[in-house]
Amino acid sequence: MTSPSLPIGPGSVIEERYRILDILAVGGSGTVYRAIDGATEEPVALKLMHAAHQEEDSERKRFLREAKIVSELEHDHIVPLLDWGHTDGGLPYLVFPLLEGRPLSKRLERHDPIDPIEAGELAIQTLEALEALHRRGIAHRDIKPANIFLEQTAQGETVRLLDFGLAKGGGGQANDVTRMGAVVGTPRYMAPEQARGERVGPAADIYAMGLVLCEMVTGEPLVTSKADLEIYVAHGSDRALKLPAAVAGTAFGPIVQRAISKQPQARYRTATQMLADVEAATATLAAGDGGAGPAELEVTQRRRGTGSALLSVPNETSERLRSVFNRLAATAKDAAGAEWDDDPASSSDVPDDRPTIRQSVPQAQASLPIALVRRIPPPEDEAD
Numbered sequence: 438m439t440s441p442s443l444p445i446g447p448g449s450v451i452e453e454r455y456r457i458l459d460i461l462a463v464g465g466s467g468t469v470y471r472a473i474d475g476a477t478e479e480p481v482a483l484k485l486m487h488a489a490h491q492e493e494d495s496e497r498k499r500f501l502r503e504a505k506i507v508s509e510l511e512h513d514h515i516v517p518l519l520d521w522g523h524t525d526g527g528l529p530y531l532v533f534p535l536l537e538g539r540p541l542s543k544r545l546e547r548h549d550p551i552d553p554i555e556a557g558e559l560a561i562q563t564l565e566a567l568e569a570l571h572r573r574g575i576a577h578r579d580i581k582p583a584n585i586f587l588e589q590t591a592q593g594e595t596v597r598l599l600d601f602g603l604a605k606g607g608g609g610q611a612n613d614v615t616r617m618g619a620v621v622g623t624p625r626y627m628a629p630e631q632a633r634g635e636r637v638g639p640a641a642d643i644y645a646m647g648l649v650l651c652e653m654v655t656g657e658p659l660v661t662s663k664a665d666l667e668i669y670v671a672h673g674s675d676r677a678l679k680l681p682a683a684v685a686g687t688a689f690g691p692i693v694q695r696a697i698s699k700q701p702q703a704r705y706r707t708a709t710q711m712l713a714d715v716e717a718a719t720a721t722l723a724a725g726d727g728g729a730g731p732a733e734l735e736v737t738q739r740r741r742g743t744g745s746a747l748l749s750v751p752n753e754t755s756e757r758l759r760s761v762f763n764r765l766a767a768t769a770k771d772a773a774g775a776e777w778d779d780d781p782a783s784s785s786d787v788p789d790d791r792p793t794i795r796q797s798v799p800q801a802q803a804s805l806p807i808a809l810v811r812r813i814p815p816p817e818d819e820a821d
Contacts, residue, residue: 445470445485451524455483455532466496466602471535474519480535481519486528500529503601506575507531514566516586516597536597538589541653542582548656553687556653557719559587562596564646564715567708570604571639578603578637580645581626582652624668625658629699630749632673633758637749640701643711647696647704650715655683659697666765673758674766675699688718688726701749 445468449457455472461482462469472483486500507518520532541559544551551559563585570577577584579600587594603622622631628644630637651659659678660671671678678697684690692714698704705711751759 445524450475451483451485451530452522455481455530457483464600466499472532474532482533482535484531484533485524486530488526488528497529499602500531503604504529504531506570506601506604506606509573510569512566512569514562514596514598515569516599536586536588538587538594540583540599541585541587541649544587545582545652545656550656550683551653553654553689554719554722556650557689557715557722559585559594559596559653560646560650560715561712561719563598563649564708564712566596566598567639567642567646568712571642571707571709573606575604575606576637576639577601577642578605578631579622579626580642580649581623582649583623585649624665624672625660627669627672628701629673629675629759630701630751630755632669633751633755633762635749635751635755637701639707640704640749642708643696643704643706644698644701646708646711647693650689650696651680651684651693654687654689655681657681670762670765670769673762675759675763676766688721689715692718 445451445457447457447459451457451472454475456475458471458473458480460468461471467484467486470483470485472481473479474481486496504518504521507515508521511517516533516536518531518533521530523529550556563580567577567580577598579602584598584600586597586599588597624632626645626648628637628641631641631644648659659680660668662668662671677699680690680694684693692711696704696711705714
């Protein structure tokens, strides 16, 4: 039994059942521990909310929402929820199977490309998990390599989608403002509407999935900037991202290009559509034809979405942020290297001799987008 006054650590026992062994990972909302289930003597992963969030209703809601979403999903590529509850100190916890393997982020940390056929197969499994979510009207909102776990099985590495703490159904607001004024999500994999604080749907997951597929093929994130502001501008502006030749020249090129379209209505509406095209492209590669396929694959036409889904709903704040991002992009000289498309048909008229973002924006203005978000709180019906 745990005491509210004692820290959780090795040897602690949660609810007289789960004995903590060590820490597996630490996130923004909670810590994941390796533990032993006293009822079965099986190892488990126990996710416990940080004590610092104990009085915050938003964090509790996220924990409960994650429990509700995962408990209602039974899918081969989604990690199942075994149990959930509260410690004696009132902290919510979730219990999952302890998976053997590694997150995709670990595999990519050396920036080694993944074989395109294998990358396609991993994308297919991830998209199948997203398809199950999207059919229920749920957007994951934090698709990234760290949340795509590669479980080691007898059949090889199998995808398990993790971390549904930011998932929300019914087209919920994708960028909730936290207690520190930061937006929810991971900047490097944020869709434009997500970076601008709009209400979003499954299309935001599609954008992130396009980035992940591109990264698997090249071994590098599409947006390689180190500065958060540059990352926000790269995604939040209307300027198109430029695909590297290693992706653009393959059957995945048209798929990734469509998935990362800045306009949500130009992307795949749901994971079902993107899944169909990735399956077709992977089969093409497996057959020995690695060339680029058509921009609109016929299989997409045969498997049109699963009904209308909310794409995005701009608001006053997001339009201000969009304007800021576009102004910064217009004064940049490809601050992120070759990450932005120089094709005037897909981007604004930007002279090549403009200064970089780092030169044109004083360091003190790095928090400008967040400051704008703070000025106009979200409507009550959009709050988390």
